[in-house]
Amino acid sequence: MSTEPTTESAPPAVPEDRVPGRVKRPRARSDGLYWGILYGATLVFVVVCVAFLVTLVTSSFSAWRHSGLGLIFGTTWNPDKELYGALPLLVGTLETTIIALVLAVPLGILVAVALVHLVPRRLRTPLSSFVELLAAVPSVVFGGVGFLVLAPYFQQHFYPWLQSTTHSFYLFSGTFSTTSTLLAGIVLFVMVLPTIVALSRDAIATVPVEQVEGAMSLGATKWQILSRVVLPSSRTGITGAVTLAAARALGETIAVAMVIGNYFKINHSLLSGGTTLASALATQWDGATSLTISALGALAVILIAITASVNYLGRALLRRASQGALL
Amino acid sequence: MTNIGDLPADPIIERRALIQATARSSLARRNLVSRLMLGVCALAFVVAGAVLIWIVALLISKGFHWISKPFFTQDPQTPTVFQQNNLGGIRNAIWGSIVIDGIALLIAIPVGLIAGHLLAESENSFANAVRKTTEVMTGLPSILFGIFVYEFMIIKFHYRFSGILGSLALVMIMVPVIMKASEIAFRAVPHSLKEAGLSLGLSKGVIAARIVTPAAVPGLLTAVLLAMSRAVGETAPLIWVIGNNYVATWSPYKQQSAIPISIYNGLLGAASPLQQDYAWGSALFLVVVVLFLNLGSRFLAAFLRRERH
Numbered sequence: 001m002s003t004e005p006t007t008e009s010a011p012p013a014v015p016e017d018r019v020p021g022r023v024k025r026p027r028a029r030s031d032g033l034y035w036g037i038l039y040g041a042t043l044v045f046v047v048v049c050v051a052f053l054v055t056l057v058t059s060s061f062s063a064w065r066h067s068g069l070g071l072i073f074g075t076t077w078n079p080d081k082e083l084y085g086a087l088p089l090l091v092g093t094l095e096t097t098i099i100a101l102v103l104a105v106p107l108g109i110l111v112a113v114a115l116v117h118l119v120p121r122r123l124r125t126p127l128s129s130f131v132e133l134l135a136a137v138p139s140v141v142f143g144g145v146g147f148l149v150l151a152p153y154f155q156q157h158f159y160p161w162l163q164s165t166t167h168s169f170y171l172f173s174g175t176f177s178t179t180s181t182l183l184a185g186i187v188l189f190v191m192v193l194p195t196i197v198a199l200s201r202d203a204i205a206t207v208p209v210e211q212v213e214g215a216m217s218l219g220a221t222k223w224q225i226l227s228r229v230v231l232p233s234s235r236t237g238i239t240g241a242v243t244l245a246a247a248r249a250l251g252e253t254i255a256v257a258m259v260i261g262n263y264f265k266i267n268h269s270l271l272s273g274g275t276t277l278a279s280a281l282a283t284q285w286d287g288a289t290s291l292t293i294s295a296l297g298a299l300a301v302i303l304i305a306i307t308a309s310v311n312y313l314g315r316a317l318l319r320r321a322s323q324g325a326l327l
Numbered sequence: 328m329t330n331i332g333d334l335p336a337d338p339i340i341e342r343r344a345l346i347q348a349t350a351r352s353s354l355a356r357r358n359l360v361s362r363l364m365l366g367v368c369a370l371a372f373v374v375a376g377a378v379l380i381w382i383v384a385l386l387i388s389k390g391f392h393w394i395s396k397p398f399f400t401q402d403p404q405t406p407t408v409f410q411q412n413n414l415g416g417i418r419n420a421i422w423g424s425i426v427i428d429g430i431a432l433l434i435a436i437p438v439g440l441i442a443g444h445l446l447a448e449s450e451n452s453f454a455n456a457v458r459k460t461t462e463v464m465t466g467l468p469s470i471l472f473g474i475f476v477y478e479f480m481i482i483k484f485h486y487r488f489s490g491i492l493g494s495l496a497l498v499m500i501m502v503p504v505i506m507k508a509s510e511i512a513f514r515a516v517p518h519s520l521k522e523a524g525l526s527l528g529l530s531k532g533v534i535a536a537r538i539v540t541p542a543a544v545p546g547l548l549t550a551v552l553l554a555m556s557r558a559v560g561e562t563a564p565l566i567w568v569i570g571n572n573y574v575a576t577w578s579p580y581k582q583q584s585a586i587p588i589s590i591y592n593g594l595l596g597a598a599s600p601l602q603q604d605y606a607w608g609s610a611l612f613l614v615v616v617v618l619f620l621n622l623g624s625r626f627l628a629a630f631l632r633r634e635r636h
Contacts, residue, residue: 034532038448041441042457045502049460052475052499059478110371118368129625134379136621138560140587141610145382147594148603190378197375219350223361244466251468253563254591278468282563285477293482300474304467311466 056304059297066291071298077264077280079288084295086302088266092181092274093306096256097249099185099270100192105242108196112238113226115197116204128201135194143255146187151178151259159271176271179261184274187259188252192245199244203237203321204230240317247311251303253278277303386611393608402574403589414605417612419575420589426579427490427569428559431497436551438498439505443550444535446506447513458510464503472499473564481568488570490583496564501554508553512546513539545631552624560617562587586613 063071067084074085119127155178162172172182207230215225231238261273262283275283277299285296397416404415446454446461476496480486516539524534540547562585570582571592586609593606 031531034530034535037532038441038445041438042445042453044438045442045506046457046460048499049464051479052472055475055478055483056471059482107371107375110368111375114368114372118365118372130379133618133621136556136560136617137382137614138562138587138617140560140562140590141386141614142382144590144594144606144610145385148607149385190382193375193378221357221361223364224357227364247466251466253468253470254587258591258594278470278563281470281474282566285474285567293478297474297478300471304471307467308463312463315462315466 053304056297056300060294060301062291063294063298067295071295072302075266079284079292079295082291084292084298086277086299088264089275089277089280089299090302091266092260093250093276093278095181095270095274096185096188096260096276097246099182100188100249101242101246103186103189104193104196104245108193108241108245109200109231109238111193111197112200112204113230115201117222117226117230128198131194131197131201135198139191139252139255140258142187142191143258146183146255146259147179150183150186154178154180154183162271170268171270174267174269174272176269177261177273179259179273180271181260181274182270184256184260184276184279185270187255188249191252191255192249195245195248196241199241199318200234200238203234203241203318206237206322207233234321236317237321240314240321243310243314243317247307247314250310251278251307252276253282257282277306386607386614389604390607390609390611393605394612398608398612414602417586417589417609419572420584420586420609422575422577423490423569423572423583423588424559424585426577427493427497427565427583427585428555430491430494430579431501431558432551432555434494435498435501435505435554439502439550439554440509440547442502443506443509444513444539446510448535461503461506464499465507468563469496469500469561470563470567472496473567475499476564477567488568488582489580490569491579492568493565493583493585494579496568497558497561500561500564501558504554504557505550508550509543509547512543512550515546516542545628548631549624549628552620552627556617556620556624559620560587560613562591566591586616 063084066082067074071084072086072090074083075087076083076085077088115124115127115131155176159172159176159180166172168174211229211233212225215229220228256276257279260275260279262275262279263273264275264280267274281296281299281303285293288296399416399421400418401416402419403417404413442457446458473496476492480492480495481488486492520538520542521534524538529537565585565588569585569588571588572582572584576583590606590609590613593609594603
């Protein structure tokens with residue numbers, strides 16, 4: 001590295017007055033090339049992203065023309081009769097996400113608190129990496145575990161137990177088979193747990209130590225410190241973590257498709273089958289007519305709108321949280 | 328002469344005494360609540376850990392005995408009357424994954440690294456817009472990229488189902504990941520190094536290629552391995568575009584299989600419980616590959632960084 005510039009800077013044969021021009025011209029040209037390559041590659045990416053959005057939106061046109069707003073508010077999805085109402089899918093998406101969050105948020109936050117403030121210092125890093133590794137496990141594996149192990153177990157033991165203890169409460173009434181909305185929610189719960197733990201842990205770890213020490217000096221017990229100082233001041237970051245987890249749950253495709261039963265009707269019981277926007281995209285395309293493909297394109301556009309905005313909100317919250325920590 | 332005792336008591340002292348008395352009287356209760364809630368925290372920790380360890384244990388216990396030599400060297404087979412247990416292997420899926428992910432990497436690495444370098448080098452509104460786009464793209468469900476490739480290549484250009492279309496879908500997953508991680512790696516290179524290059528009269532391109540990139544190699548490797556570990560496990564974008572096959576081929580222009588796809592199809596379309604069970608082997612293998620890449624990216628980066636210092 002150090003030898004080249006010296007050989008370059010000492011060309012003996014060149015006349016003195018020619019040197020500036022000789023140095024300048026190639027430099028200007030290679031800078032242009034440099035920025036050209038950089039912008040070229042980035043533009044390729046941008047163009048593909050634009051093409052992505054444009055293609056999906058235009059592909060959905062004929063479905064919008066066919067069904068109009070019925071595409072969002074229609075309650076029947078039956079490609080054979082050319083009825084495309086996405087309301088059952090939207091309801092299913094919402095149900096599974098809510099079940100997942102109701103289970104994962106309290107557990108995840110408590111685990112994050114334990115990771116930062118209870119676990120011995122030496123175990124903290126390996127345990128944190130373990131949690132992050134679990135976020136990397138492919139969703140088809142979670143779906144497989146849900147499908148092969150949980151589904152039969154739920155049918156034989158969990159659903160009957162649930163119905164007998166809640167006396168077939170509204171949400172848990174009716175007949176059931178192996179797959180269900182509830183099962184999909186529970187599989188999603190396991191999948192988003194690592195996200196919530198990892199991101200809330202980051203938020204909790206950035207709480208200034210002075211605040212904790214201040215509370216200690218006032219004689220607060222450990223739980224008082226955690227519940228009145230640590231958690232409130234990491235509130236923004238934790239909200240961001242939960243929002244990003246929600247985005248992941250809303251868009252999860254394969255694992256949900258494997259355990260939800262793909263049943264296209266709105267049903268009040270969580271034990272009946274259901275479907276979600278993303279999982280319908282995975283199960284409905286095979287052998288579909290061109291109008292159905294277009295309707296799936298419309299579902300894709302709705303899914304983009306939902307996940308992109310939720311995801312953006314989550315990132316904005318996390319960004320604000322990290323800026324607050326710096327101030 | 329007034330007696331000190333006759334003076335009205337200091338309100339601050341009184342207040343302090345009151346506060347201390349309250350604190351003391353509630354100490355037992357507060358300690359109890361604290362201990363209870365910390366117990367709940369610890370319980371949550373144990374429960375979450377147990378769930379995750381259970382999944383890992385399940386994968387190993389159910390999948391490990393499937394992993395054998397024919398598992399890697401044979402294509403899937405239908406059990407015959409004579410060989411009830413002969414299910415073959417997942418050679419078609421392994422080859423398919425190598426072809427699809429390999430081509431995706433060949434495209435995604437140059438684009439991702441160069442674009443990441445641009446993001447690290449410029450702060451203008453174009454770079455900011457690209458940065459936002461990258462964030463949005465990483466958050467989208469991956470099946471959307473499969474639908475895009477399907478609509479674009481198969482419907483518009485009447486291209487056939489093939490492995491290379493799967494690669495294109497995976498490129499769209501990999502590039503934002505590589506961009507984001509490599510931007511961080513490029514930014515971490517000290518400014519003084521670049522200034523040293525400038526002071527020697529080097530062009531920007533030479534500085535980027537000979538100074539910044541070598542200094543950022545550990546971070547760039549992390550970026551690439553991270554993108555790989557994400558792409559290898561993806562099922563959703565592939566089901567729309569790669570078709571399926573049961574005979575291994577290295578051709579990216581034919582219908583292909585992939586490991587996650589073989590798990591998905593194996594579970595949902597399985598003819599017998601035996602074949603379903605068999606998917607455990609593929610699942611275990613897939614998890615090992617993904618975790619190996621993921622862990623590899625961490626350790627390699629840490630190792631290279633230590634080598635330098």
